[in-house]
Amino acid sequence: MNQSDQKFSIEVENTNKTCPIGETIGQRNIHExxxxxxxxxxxxxxxxxxxxAANIVAKEKGFARACHGELFSVPHSAMAEWVKQAEQVVLIDGCSLRCHGRVLQNLQGQKELAQFNALSVYKKYADVFDIDEVPEEERRQAAQQVADTVLAALKKAPTN
Ligand code: SF4
Incomplete structure (x- = not known):
């Protein structure tokens, strides 16, 4: 079996805690x-x-920013419930490794995942790691370019 065909799991210590504002926002987003x-x-x-880019897209009417930490590690949270029951989820990964896309596509209840690779849009800074090596205005411009591409694609192929 090719390595890319295999799946693996990570053990996570459970918690009975929740984040108060995460619960409020999760419930609001379920309701709306x-x-x-x-x-x-x-x-x-x-x-x-x-x-x-995700922050920009989330400002559009009908969208909201989701917390991946709660989604992955607090399964009883309203935030996780919201994402898992949503009819459409938008995910912007930073590069072709698709670190979140490979997790999200396997989450139970995930009906429709619109995945995007940000780097494939702005195609720069391949040899840079540190955020501060790119001036803030350039970061903002690249993010806007990605967000515009994501929103145009979603408009072209709405799933609900
Ligand atoms: S930038 Fe690329 S390698 Fe880093 S977390 Fe995002 S998808 Fe993974």
Whole structure:
């Protein structure tokens, strides 16, 4: 079996805690049927641009930013419930490794996942890791370019 065909799992210590504001926002988003927007949250410039782009997309009417930490590690949270029951989920990964896309596509109850690779849109900074090596305005411009591409694609192929 090819390595890329195999799946693996990570053990997570459970918790009985919840995040108060996460519960409020999760419940609101369930009630308003908002489309969750996630990014890979990677620590490098690619993850940062994906994160900024997700923030821009989430400002659109009917969308909202989702917390991947709660989704992956607090399964009883309203945030996780919202994402798992959503009819459409938007995910912007920072690069072709698709670190969150490979997890999200296997989450139970995930009906429709619109996945995007931010780097394939702005195609820069391949040899840069640190976020601060790219000026803030350039980061913002790259993120806007990614967000515009994501929104145009979603408009072209709405799933609900
Ligand atoms: S998808 Fe790319 S940028 Fe995002 S966490 Fe993975 S390696 Fe980092």
């Amino acid at each position: 049927k908002r489309v969750p927007v996630l990014s890979c949250e990677g620590a490098c410039i690619r993850g940062e641009i994906a994160r900024l």
